[in-house]
Amino acid sequence: MKKMKKIKKKNPLALLLHWAGRDRYWLILSMMLSMISGVCVIIPYLGIYRLIDAIFAGTGSPEFIWQNAFMIVASILIRFVLFGLSGIASHKGAYNALFRVRCMVVDRMSKVPLGALNERSTGELKTVINEDIEKLELFLAHNLPDLVHYMCGPVVIFIYLLTVNIPLALISLIPLVLAAAVMAIMFGNTDAMMDRANRSITNLNSVMIEYVSGMKLIKAYNMGSKSFQKYAGAIKEENDVWNEMSRKMGPPYAAFILIIECGMLLMVPLGGMFFLKGSLTASAFLLFAYVGSLYLTEIRPLQELGSAFAEVLSKVAKIEEIMNIPVMEGGTDFPPQHDIELRNVQFSYDGVTNALENCHLRINNKEKIALVGLSGAGKSTVISLISRFYDVQGGEVLIGGTNVKAINYEALLKNIAIVFQKTFLTRDTVFENIRMGSQASLEEVRAAAKQAQIDEFIMSLPDGYDTKVGGFGARFSGGEKQRIAIARAILKNAPILILDEATSAADPENQVEIDKAIHNLCRDKTVIIVAHRLAALKICDRVAVVENQTITCVGTHEEVRQKNKYYNQAWTDYEKARHITYQLKGGAAHAH
Numbered sequence: 248m249k250k251m252k253k254i255k256k257k258n259p260l261a262l263l264l265h266w267a268g269r270d271r272y273w274l275i276l277s278m279m280l281s282m283i284s285g286v287c288v289i290i291p292y293l294g295i296y297r298l299i300d301a302i303f304a305g306t307g308s309p310e311f312i313w314q315n316a317f318m319i320v321a322s323i324l325i326r327f328v329l330f331g332l333s334g335i336a337s338h339k340g341a342y343n344a345l346f347r348v349r350c351m352v353v354d355r356m357s358k359v360p361l362g363a364l365n366e367r368s369t370g371e372l373k374t375v376i377n378e379d380i381e382k383l384e385l386f387l388a389h390n391l392p393d394l395v396h397y398m399c400g401p402v403v404i405f406i407y408l409l410t411v412n413i414p415l416a417l418i419s420l421i422p423l424v425l426a427a428a429v430m431a432i433m434f435g436n437t438d439a440m441m442d443r444a445n446r447s448i449t450n451l452n453s454v455m456i457e458y459v460s461g462m463k464l465i466k467a468y469n470m471g472s473k474s475f476q477k478y479a480g481a482i483k484e485e486n487d488v489w490n491e492m493s494r495k496m497g498p499p500y501a502a503f504i505l506i507i508e509c510g511m512l513l514m515v516p517l518g519g520m521f522f523l524k525g526s527l528t529a530s531a532f533l534l535f536a537y538v539g540s541l542y543l544t545e546i547r548p549l550q551e552l553g554s555a556f557a558e559v560l561s562k563v564a565k566i567e568e569i570m571n572i573p574v575m576e577g578g579t580d581f582p583p584q585h586d587i588e589l590r591n592v593q594f595s596y597d598g599v600t601n602a603l604e605n606c607h608l609r610i611n612n613k614e615k616i617a618l619v620g621l622s623g624a625g626k627s628t629v630i631s632l633i634s635r636f637y638d639v640q641g642g643e644v645l646i647g648g649t650n651v652k653a654i655n656y657e658a659l660l661k662n663i664a665i666v667f668q669k670t671f672l673t674r675d676t677v678f679e680n681i682r683m684g685s686q687a688s689l690e691e692v693r694a695a696a697k698q699a700q701i702d703e704f705i706m707s708l709p710d711g712y713d714t715k716v717g718g719f720g721a722r723f724s725g726g727e728k729q730r731i732a733i734a735r736a737i738l739k740n741a742p743i744l745i746l747d748e749a750t751s752a753a754d755p756e757n758q759v760e761i762d763k764a765i766h767n768l769c770r771d772k773t774v775i776i777v778a779h780r781l782a783a784l785k786i787c788d789r790v791a792v793v794e795n796q797t798i799t800c801v802g803t804h805e806e807v808r809q810k811n812k813y814y815n816q817a818w819t820d821y822e823k824a825r826h827i828t829y830q831l832k833g834g835a836a837h838a839h
């Protein structure tokens with residue numbers, strides 16, 4: 248954390264160079280080449296001045312003229328070559344830096360608590376990883392070398408003009424002072440607008456992701472036009488922001504260009520006056536009338552850099568925000584015993600309403616416990632705290648007698664397998680979807696899939712385990728996806744297993760298979776099942792009832808039935824539902 252605070256104090260450019268790692272040397276090289284190229288700007292002016300001076304003085308020999316002409320041509324060529332080389336170095340540095348920053352952000356995201364990421368929408372995270380980081384390329388590869396290049400030339404020319412005539416050189420700066428004032432006004436109040444522009448693009452991304460991923464639902468409920476309105480609204484908002492930006496920036500931008508170009512209005516009359524008074528030679532007058540009037544126009548591209556800089560500042564701030572989410576580092580090894588205890592736990596998502604309070608629960612090593620309770624009671628919250636997706640705000644969660652906060656986060660995640668209610672399949676082969684980044688062999692993956700009762704199905708696919716999920720993924724049924732998730736968990740072989748409503752997506756044919764798969768999965772493990780359907784209780788040793796933001800009753804099925812009103816009623820309803828007889832019109836009776 249201390250290290251992070253130190254980095255936070257750095258200015259955005261220093262921070263960017265820090266993130267670029269050793270690739271910053273490419274960027275520094277690019278800026279140096281750009282600087283030398285910028286300095287070369289003075290040479291043609293200098294050459295022309297020397298020629299005019301020599302012609303006026305009658306000392307311009309043919310060698311002298313050729314020498315100067317060569318110097319002018321060579322400096323122009325060197326200037327362009329160096330600027331080109333600077334561009335190559337800056338692109339190499341920028342693309343490598345982009346790669347590093349993307350890896351750094353994704354790595355950070357993998358180490359921060361899931362809860363901190365859940366607070367941000369997918370669109371927001373996508374904007375940072377994709378668009379915001381991409382904007383850094385424009386800045387590092389183009390804007391930065393340009394900045395150095397366009398700054399250097401005028402600075403060197405100004406220094407040279409000072410050596411010729413100090414008062415006139417200082418007067419030549421007047422357009423710059425006025426243009427700088429316009430710039431200050433222009434960028435003085437862009438923060439709020441830039442903030443709005445960023446929010447609008449983030450919102451557009453979120454709405455777009457929602458629109459595309461929710462297409463099925465949108466069609467099913469015929470919400471096409473309504474959803475499109477939301478999407479169109481987000482596009483309009485983005486369009487409005489940039490229109491307003493152009494409206495507000497347009498006039499000061501025009502003023503900037505005009506002011507910076509009007510040096511001749513000062514240089515010609517004032518230089519003429521100095522010349523008539525005899526304090527300026529004819530060639531020096533021509534130098535100021537020509538060079539002194541025009542050298543500031545070299546900085547014109549810097550105006551565009553101003554807005555690019557403002558934009559990159561906000562992007563760096565957004566990346567930094569993710570980089571500043573504290574990671575869970577350090578900690579002890581995972582304990583050898585796998586009993587779990589919630590001791591007087593208190594937790595709130597929003598800091599206002601408690602999702603859990605005074606919550607106690609003890610799960611023995613290799614015990615199988617079911618969490619039951621009404622929707623919204625806090626069952627998922629209990630498992631989120633055990634797997635440390637969030638940290639408790641009061642009390643403690645212990646595994647094998649060790650507080651989860653003291654256990655190395657990676658070791659904790661490695662030793663807890665979770666089968667979520669909704670199975671997420673990545674766009675990869677079925678094989679990779681089961682081994683999930685581990686180095687398991689095909690034999691090991693198949694052994695897990697066999698236990699999960701899904702091997703036969705996978706082997707019947709066109710390319711077996713090499714079948715790509717992508718488009719075909721849509722053709723996996725909910726139960727098949729769930730058995731793939733169970734195969735993953737079997738392969739992971741973690742001593743603690745959490746099943747979050749794992750049986751909910753099953754159809755009757757799949758259910759028998761899934762029951763067998765779960766039975767294989769749970770063997771010899773400490774298991775917590777979020778049991779929405781009480782059928783899941785058949786493999787559990789004990790039941791814990793979650794109600795009134797706490798766990799009110801724990802015991803065997805019979806004990807809890809006797810002691811807990813909610814559970815007794817839920818079980819009675821479940822029993823009744825199991826024995827309901829449906830009489831189909833003109834058909835046989837079906838009992839469930």
Ligand SMILES: Nc1ncnc2c1ncn2[C@@H]1O[C@H](COP(=O)(O)OP(=O)(O)OP(=O)(O)O)[C@@H](O)[C@H]1O
Nearest residue numbers: 365596597602620621622623624625626627628629
């Ligand atoms: N990410 C979140 N941010 C804010 N509040 C949340 C969040 N997740 C859950 N809650 C709230 O915390 C309470 C407990 O939710 P939880 O998901 O743990 O209940 P549950 O028993 O698992 O419900 P269900 O069976 O419907 O999944 C609820 O009031 C819910 O609205």
